Amino acid sequence: MPSGAVHNVINTLSLLAVGSAAGYATQRGLIRLEAGAVLSFCGAFMAGTYLLSPDLDLAEQHVSSKRNWGWLGFLWVPYGWVFSHRGLSHTWLVGPLTRLVYLALLLCGPVLLLRDPILHWQLDGVTRGPLYDLLKSFQGFWLRPQVARDTLIALALGYYLSQWLHLIADGVAPDMNVRFNRRRSR
Secondary structure (H helix, E strand, O other): OOOHHHHHHHHHHHHHHHHHHHHHHHHOOOOOOOHHHHHHHHHHHHHHHHOOOHHHHHOOOOOHHHHHOHHHHHHHHHHHHHOOOOOHHHOOOHHHHHHHHHHHHHHHHHHHHHHHHHHHOOOOOOOOOHHHHHHHHHHHHHHOOOOOHHHHHHHHHHHHHHHHHHHHHHOEOOOOOOEOOOOOOO
16 A cells, blocks of 8 residues: 555646646637636645545554644544544545545534624724735625535545545545455455
8 A cells, every 4th residue: 555645646646637638628628617616626636635635544643644734633533533444434435525524523613613703803904905805705605605516516526536546546446445456365
């Protein structure tokens, strides 16, 4: 099985290949890509590669995904307690979903605590600029939480593709949790 660093290299090179192919196809007029969808895809792909890899089921150890969380890496230790390595967390559909659900549960408390202050934050004294735009976008999210369909699809595709590349490198067959190179015993 590849190390975490090898998984990261495989995924990063794959993203460069997909990006190059998409750029070429866009230049040729074969496809049309929205900038928001491209950024969503790339962001989700990188998050899936560097922050939410299937190896977080080893979070008690020093896996690269846990280290990439910095001092927040300890938050993933309970995930490793719940999911055994190469178990449910290494399946093609449910595995990536377990990490998203776990992350959502981690974020629920802070988000609920910050929701009202963000909604009622007065931006009158803040001059226009990056901070103002960021705060306005947060307010807009809470006031009308609709996410564009294309952006949501791009997020899902980017995240799941990063996960699937990891599983392919580990030799895990789609949703069977069976390694490609496993020999049958007679």
